[in-house]
Amino acid sequence: MPWIRIALISAGFCLLLVLPWLQTQLQSEKWYGLKRQISVPALPLHFDDPNGLHILLFGYLSCTQACPPQLIKMHQLAQVSKDLPIYFTFISLDPERDTQDLLAEGIPNLGKNFYFIRPESTQAAQNLALAYTEIATKVYQGKDYEFNHKASLFIVSAQAKIELIYPYTDLNIDRVLQDIRLLLNSLKS
Template identity: 40%
Template sequence: MTAFLLGAALPYGQSLLNGLGAGSGFYGYKTDVPVPALPGAEVPDAGINVVFFGYRSCGTVCPLQLFNLKALHGHWSEHPVQFVFVTLDPENDSQPELNRMMAALGENFRAVRPEDFRQAQALADAYGDFAARQGGGKEINHGARLYVVTADNRRQLLYATPELDIQRVNDDIARLVGIEQS
């Protein structure tokens, strides 16, 4: 129960997370935990994946995080950085629809579609996120977090809110991939 309450509280403050990860020198919350590989969206050699769990019909935080990912893509499109959208609603998000959405966002975007909601939920849980259907409807309550994963399938950074300082996220990514920022 305590873990669930903590997980539910995390989306409400990047500043809270910055306090938890104080001393790491990163803007995001520094972690170092193994996560499952994402089929069809393996992390590039010497690169990273920025992973987001959401769904196409989400009208709240998903568009904001996708906007953030698009802004990040503009800076990293020539580098081994992929942006991975994992649908939490595979029953309604077809792979062709997801592929079209990713192509519209940029060449380094990938979509992962688990077989069903339970598998999507388990995958989100393995990354430290959560997903729950609200009242039997189409709405899915989820964390709206971004996860930065290195080639060894370790989650290195967590951003818990769509209210991001994109330049500071870019600085974190540069540090992880070993690129000097100008």
């Protein structure tokens, strides 16, 4: 139904316009990211440390806009947080094109704590993204397609809770690292 797709795209666009304002209204000055405690579906995430954190990105390998800068930011964050129990997980929104082999070839090369999840279908990927408050809409352009998505970074605890959300791609790595240290300390107490 085309009207449903148009409504979803419009809602997503409106959300993108409102997020900067909403962030300033909801954000504590203590945190750079949006502090939340949202229970989410548990994922098969790797945790060597029960107090560890996962930084999740919903994206797709053929993305040319939002995903590359976020993956670079994740890699930069990995470089400055080697002493912390931080794990990075890329969740494919496009399991039809992001094959297991392609993901295994690319994502772990970003660092030793990089993992990936490939849902069984695009619909399963979109449903999972939505459960994490990430809207991902498949948009056809002729025979090809892309995904409209925000490429937010989610910091998730071992208790399957979103602790922090970074709904923008222009991240200050030092401030994200400060949030992570603060969050790790608060989870220990």
